[in-house]
Amino acid sequence: MPLLQVRDLVVRFDTGEGSVHAVNGVSYDLEAGETLGVVGESGSGKSVHVLSMLGLIPMPPGRIAGGSVLFEGRDLLKLSDRELRRLRGREIGMIFQDPMTSLNPVLSVKTQITEALVTHRLMSRNAANKRAVELLDLVGIPDPHKRVMQYPHQFSGGMRQRVMIAIGIACEPKLLIADEPTTALDVTVQGQVLDLMRDLKKKLGMAMIWITHDMGVVAGIADTVQVMYGGRIMERGPVRAVFKDTRNAYTWGLLRSLPDHEMPLPKDGERAAIPDEPAERQRLVQIPGSPPDMFNPPKGDPFAPRNIYATERCRQEVPPLLPAPDGAAGHLVAAWYDLRTQREHTA
Ligand SMILES: Nc1ncnc2c1ncn2[C@@H]1O[C@H](COP(=O)(O)OP(=O)(O)OP(=O)(O)O)[C@@H](O)[C@H]1O
Ligand SMILES: [Mg+2]
Numbered sequence: 001m002p003l004l005q006v007r008d009l010v011v012r013f014d015t016g017e018g019s020v021h022a023v024n025g026v027s028y029d030l031e032a033g034e035t036l037g038v039v040g041e042s043g044s045g046k047s048v049h050v051l052s053m054l055g056l057i058p059m060p061p062g063r064i065a066g067g068s069v070l071f072e073g074r075d076l077l078k079l080s081d082r083e084l085r086r087l088r089g090r091e092i093g094m095i096f097q098d099p100m101t102s103l104n105p106v107l108s109v110k111t112q113i114t115e116a117l118v119t120h121r122l123m124s125r126n127a128a129n130k131r132a133v134e135l136l137d138l139v140g141i142p143d144p145h146k147r148v149m150q151y152p153h154q155f156s157g158g159m160r161q162r163v164m165i166a167i168g169i170a171c172e173p174k175l176l177i178a179d180e181p182t183t184a185l186d187v188t189v190q191g192q193v194l195d196l197m198r199d200l201k202k203k204l205g206m207a208m209i210w211i212t213h214d215m216g217v218v219a220g221i222a223d224t225v226q227v228m229y230g231g232r233i234m235e236r237g238p239v240r241a242v243f244k245d246t247r248n249a250y251t252w253g254l255l256r257s258l259p260d261h262e263m264p265l266p267k268d269g270e271r272a273a274i275p276d277e278p279a280e281r282q283r284l285v286q287i288p289g290s291p292p293d294m295f296n297p298p299k300g301d302p303f304a305p306r307n308i309y310a311t312e313r314c315r316q317e318v319p320p321l322l323p324a325p326d327g328a329a330g331h332l333v334a335a336w337y338d339l340r341t342q343r344e345h346t347a
Contacts, residue, residue: 003072004029006069009027009064010025036223037217037225037239038210039213039218044231054177090120093176096164103160113136117132132170140192141166161193176206180211198221225242229303231294249339292305299316300317320334
C-alpha cells in the first residue's frame with residue numbers, strides 16, 4: 001500500500017468576489033521513501049493541496065469540496081483537529097519557506113525542538129535535550145551544545161533553515177513536507193541544504209514532498225516530479241522521463257524558460273526537442289500569457305489559452321491524467337496533444 005493516496009482532491013475558497021477553484025481534482029500515490037518534487041507557476045495550487053491535507057487552510061473561506069487523502073490507509077480529511085495536530089509533527093513533518101515566521105522568536109532553539117519530542121514522542125526532558133543537540137549536529141550546525149541554547153535571531157538565514165529542518169525531522173516522520181524551504185537562501189546555502197536533505201533522506205528513509213519553483217532543485221533531489229497548473233496535475237513521472245521525454249506543453253514551457261546553462265539535464269541525456277520550432281522560440285525565457293483566472297477557470301485544459309499547440313478539443317474538454325503513450329513506467333500526462341508524437345490523442 002502506498003504511504004499516501006490522494007484521490008480527486010478539490011479545494012475551494014469562497015470569497016466575497018466568488019469561489020477560487022484552487023485545487024481541481026488532484027490524484028496521486030506517494031510510496032514510502034519516495035521524494036516527490038511539485039513544481040508550477042505561482043497560484044497553481046501547490047501549497048493549498050498539501051496544506052488542505054493537513055488541516056492547515058483557513059476554513060472558511062477554505063473548503064474541501066471533495067476527495068480523500070489516505071495516509072497509511074487513514075483518511076486525513078476525516079480526522080478531528082486534535083488527531084491532525086497529533087499527526088503533524090509526529091508522523092508528518094513540515095518545513096516552510098520562512099523560518100523567521102515559523103520559528104518562535106522568544107523561545108530558544110532547544111525549547112522549540114524539545115517541545116515536539118516531549119509532546120509527540122513522550123520523551124523525558126533529559127532525553128529530549130540530548131536529542132536536540134544530536135539533531136542540530138545532524139543538520140550540520142557547528143557547536144551544537146552552545147547553539148542549542150540560542151534564539152532564532154542569533155542564527156543566519158541558512159542556519160535558521162537548518163533549525164527548521166531539525167524540528168521537521170525531530171520525531172522521525174514517515175513523510176516530510178517542505179514548501180519552498182530553500183527559496184529565500186542564497187545559491188551556495190541552498191546547495192548545502194539540498195545536500196543535507198539528500199543525506200537525511202538516506203539516513204531516515206522518509207518520504208518527502210518538496211514544493212519549489214526551481215526545476216534545478218527538482219532535478220537535484222526528487223525521484224518523481226509533478227507539474228501543476230490551474231489546480232491540476234499536468235504531467236507526472238520519474239524526473240528523467242518528464243525532463244527528457246516531455247509530453248505536456250506546459251512542462252515544456254517551464255523547462256524551456258530556464259537558461260540553457262542552467263538546464264538540469266541528466267548528464268547522459270538531451271531534452272526532447274520539438275522539431276520545426278523556430279530558434280527564437282527556443283530562446284524565450286518566459287511562458288507567454290498569464291495564469292488562468294481561478295474564479296472562472298477555463299472550460300477545457302487550463303493551459304489551452306497559452307498553448308500554441310492547443311486544439312479545439314483542448315479548449316472544450318479537460319484532458320484526464322493518463323499514462324504517456326510509450327512512456328516510462330509511472331509517466332503520466334494530461335494533454336490532448338502529445339508533444340512527442342506531435343499528435344492529438346484519439347482515445
Ligand atoms: N486564504 C485564501 N483565500 C483565498 N484564496 C486563496 C487562499 N489561499 C490560497 N488561495 C488561492 O488558491 C490558489 C492556489 O494557491 P497556492 O498558494 O496553492 O499556490 P502555489 O502554487 O503554492 O503558489 P506559489 O508558488 O505562489 O506559492 C491561488 O489562486 C490562491 O490565490
Ligand atoms: Mg505556495
